[in-house]
Each structure stands twice: as structure tokens, then as C-alpha cells.
Amino acid sequence: xxxxxxxxxxxxxxxxxxxxxxxxxxxxxxxxxxxxxxxxxxxxxxxxxxxxxxxxxxxxxxxxxxxxxxxxxxxxxxxxxxxxxxxxxxxxxxxxxxxxxxxxxxxxxxxxxxxxxxxxxxxxxxxxxxxxxxxxxxxxxxxxxxxxxxxxxxxxxxxxxxxxxxxxxxx
Amino acid sequence: xxxxxxxxxxxxxxxxxxxxxxxxxxxxxxxxxxxxxxxxxxxxxxxxxxxxxxxxxxxxxxxxxxxxxxxxxxxxxxxxxxxxxxxxxxxxxxxxxxxxxxxxxxxxxxxxxxxxxxxxxxxxxxxxxxxxxxxxxxxxxxxxxxxxxxxxxxxxxxxxxxxxxxxxxxxxxxxxxxxxxxxxxxxxxxxxxxxxxxxxxxxxxxxxxxxxxxxxxxx
Numbered sequence: 001x002x003x004x005x006x007x008x009x010x011x012x013x014x015x016x017x018x019x020x021x022x023x024x025x026x027x028x029x030x031x032x033x034x035x036x037x038x039x040x041x042x043x044x045x046x047x048x049x050x051x052x053x054x055x056x057x058x059x060x061x062x063x064x065x066x067x068x069x070x071x072x073x074x075x076x077x078x079x080x081x082x083x084x085x086x087x088x089x090x091x092x093x094x095x096x097x098x099x100x101x102x103x104x105x106x107x108x109x110x111x112x113x114x115x116x117x118x119x120x121x122x123x124x125x126x127x128x129x130x131x132x133x134x135x136x137x138x139x140x141x142x143x144x145x146x147x148x149x150x151x152x153x154x155x156x157x158x159x160x161x162x163x164x165x166x167x168x169x170x171x
Numbered sequence: 172x173x174x175x176x177x178x179x180x181x182x183x184x185x186x187x188x189x190x191x192x193x194x195x196x197x198x199x200x201x202x203x204x205x206x207x208x209x210x211x212x213x214x215x216x217x218x219x220x221x222x223x224x225x226x227x228x229x230x231x232x233x234x235x236x237x238x239x240x241x242x243x244x245x246x247x248x249x250x251x252x253x254x255x256x257x258x259x260x261x262x263x264x265x266x267x268x269x270x271x272x273x274x275x276x277x278x279x280x281x282x283x284x285x286x287x288x289x290x291x292x293x294x295x296x297x298x299x300x301x302x303x304x305x306x307x308x309x310x311x312x313x314x315x316x317x318x319x320x321x322x323x324x325x326x327x328x329x330x331x332x333x334x335x336x337x338x339x340x341x342x343x344x345x346x347x348x349x350x351x352x353x354x355x356x357x358x359x360x361x362x363x364x365x366x367x368x369x370x371x372x373x374x375x376x377x378x379x380x381x382x383x384x385x386x387x388x389x390x
Contacts, residue, residue: 014371030224038245
């Protein structure tokens with residue numbers, strides 16, 4: 001017989017008899033106080049886990065993507081506001097403080113048509129613009145009323161304002 | 172030594188499931204407990220409380236230390252339940268924790284080197300579960316054999332004692348014992364063989380009338 005197998009068989013027999021003898025020994029069990037403590041610890045841990053889960057309905061793994069999406073939305077909103085918002089429309093306008101004092105004074109003296117280009121540089125409400133025909137009608141009315149001097153002054157200003165009109169029109 | 176065992180926590184040995192089925196069921200129970208089922212933990216605890224306690228008691232040979240370690244082991248199981256992954260039998264997982272706790276205990280107390288330490292009260296005064304209808308001489312012989320086995324177990328080197336206790340109490344095989352104690356399978360097998368050989372020898376000596384008479388004359 002193979003001595004190695006013989007040794008294994010002997011070990012198994014010994015092991016079985018020792019095992020039987022061991023399991024016939026009194027089997028001490030943990031005291032009840034230990035059972036109570038362990039089960040209480042398990043219950044407490046479970047209750048704590050449930051409480052924590054209730055307190056945080058949104059899991060932490062969703063917080064990072066949510067924060068990123070919110071940041072992107074906020075950035076896009078800010079950029080859109082800068083490009084199309086009221087501040088962007090006003091950007092072309094200059095503050096009244098930037099208008100030179102002389103230009104401001106001339107604007108008030110000049111007839112409405114002359115300062116039409118300067119209105120871009122002021123925040124004052126634009127003066128009501130007189131059309132060439134209305135201006136000429138007013139001059140004609142002055143002449144009809146016998147106020148020739150005033151009519152001449154207005155006509156000179158009209159020609160300054162509309163030089164092309166003077167060349168094209170028979171007066 | 173009286174042991175107050177709550178009935179609800181003591182599975183009857185005759186009703187115990189087959190080892191393979193039990194191991195699979197243990198894993199399922201632990202997974203259920205991980206997912207929040209407290210009943211699963213209670214069942215798991217009822218199954219393993221006895222073997223774990225006896226392993227610790229007979230390994231560290233001190234009832235107070237065994238009780239502390241027993242509580243520590245279960246506390247670790249509870250604390251780490253969320254990270255539990257069924258990579259091995261639950262018993263392997265549980266007794267690996269117990270082994271680590273026992274090693275820490277030995278380091279703290281320096282008891283690991285005292286092979287011939289005085290026996291704990293549990294070893295000195297066992298309560299043999301002998302049927303009363305047996306004859307007194309048989310009763311005495313039975314008690315003698317039990318005492319001899321406990322004394323031999325206590326006298327084993329800690330590594331051999333642990334291997335034997337793991338094999339007998341948790342039903343682990345060589346591979347699992349090796350995994351629990353973090354040694355190679357050959358080492359685990361060797362430890363178990365030496366332990367069995369020594370215990371068998373002590374049992375034979377306890378049964379041998381010649382040895383008994385020599386002992387009697389010595390007293």
C-alpha cells in the first residue's frame with residue numbers, strides 16, 4: 001500500500017475521532033448580555049443609516065452633475081445678457097458728459113435739421129424734426145406776413161442745412 | 172459554568188442546513204443585511220454566534236477577553252456591511268475578522284507567546300453533558316476524556332489550536348483556513364495535522380487504563 005495514502009487515511013480516521021470527541025464537549029454560548037449588545041448595535045446602525053438616507057434625498061453622486069449644469073446655464077445666461085441685453089444697446093451711446101460744451105450750446109441754437117447727426121452723442125430727447133417742405137412753408141408764411149428779415153435768416157439756415165435742395169429746386 | 176442561551180438564537184443542530192447550502196444562504200443573508208434587512212442579520216447572528224464565541228473563547232482562553240472580542244467582531248461586521256462583497260464564504264469573512272481581532276488581542280496582551288498559560292475557568296471546570304442514566308464509572312471516564320481533550324487543546328501552540336478550532340467550529344476547509352490565517356494551504360494543512368495528532372494522542376492516553384493507573388498513583 002502507498003505509505004502516503006496510508007498516512008492520509010490514518011489522519012482522516014484520527015481527525016474524525018478527535019472531531020467527534022470535540023463536538024461532545026460542552027458548547028459554551030455567548031452570554032445573553034452579549035446578544036443584546038450586538039443586536040442593539042445592529043439596530044442602531046440600521047436606524048442611523050435610515051435617518052441619514054431620509055435627510056439626504058438627493059444622493060451625492062447626482063450633486064456634481066447638477067452643479068455643473070447649473071454653472072453652464074448661468075454662464076450662458078450671463079453671455080446672452082451681455083450680447084443682447086439693454087446694456088449692449090446703450091453701449092453705442094455716449095454719456096452726456098462726453099458731449100463737448102460748445103457742441104451742446106450749438107445744438108440748442110441750431111435749427112433741428114442741423115444737429116440731427118449730433119443727436120447720436122447726447123442723451124437729451126431729440127428735437128422735433130421739421131421737414132424741408134414744412135420749413136419752406138414756414139418761410140413763405142413769414143414773407144407773406146411781411147417779416148422779410150426773419151424769412152431771409154430762416155432761408156439762409158435752410159440752405160446751409162439742405163444745400164442740395166437749393167441746387168435742385170427753383171426758388 | 173452556566174450559559175444562558177436564548178432559545179430564539181440557538182439553531183438546533185439537527186435542523187442545521189447542509190454546509191454548502193448554509194454557506195450560500197449566509198452570503199444571501201449578508202447581502203440582504205447590507206441592503207437594510209435587519210432580520211437577515213438576526214438570522215446570520217443566530218447561526219454563527221456559538222461557533223464564533225467558542226472559537227474566541229478556546230483560542231484566547233479568557234472569557235472576558237473572548238466576550239470583548241466577540242462584540243468587536245460583530246461590530247466590525249455591522250460597520251463594514253456597506254462594503255461587503257461575496258468573494259468567499261461568509262464564515263471565511265467572519266472568522267478572518269475574528270482572527271485579526273485575536274491577533275490584535277495577543278499583541279496587546281502579549282499572550283501569544285504563553286503556550287502553557289494557566290487554564291481558564293471554562294477549561295478547568297467543564298460541564299460535561301453526560302446522560303444521567305450512564306454508570307458512574309462511565310461518567311468519570313467521559314469527564315476524564317473531556318478534561319484531557321480540553322487540556323490538550325489548551326496546550327497546543329496557538330497556530331495549531333486556531334487551525335483546529337477553525338476547522339471544527341466554522342467547518343472551514345484547508346483553503347479557507349489558509350485564507351483566514353493568511354498562510355499558505357500547506358502550512359494550514361500541516362498545522363491542522365499536528366493539532367489532530369496531538370489531540371488524538373491525548374485522547375488515547377486518557378482512555379488507556381495503564382496511563383490512568385499511573386496518573387492515579389502520581390496523585
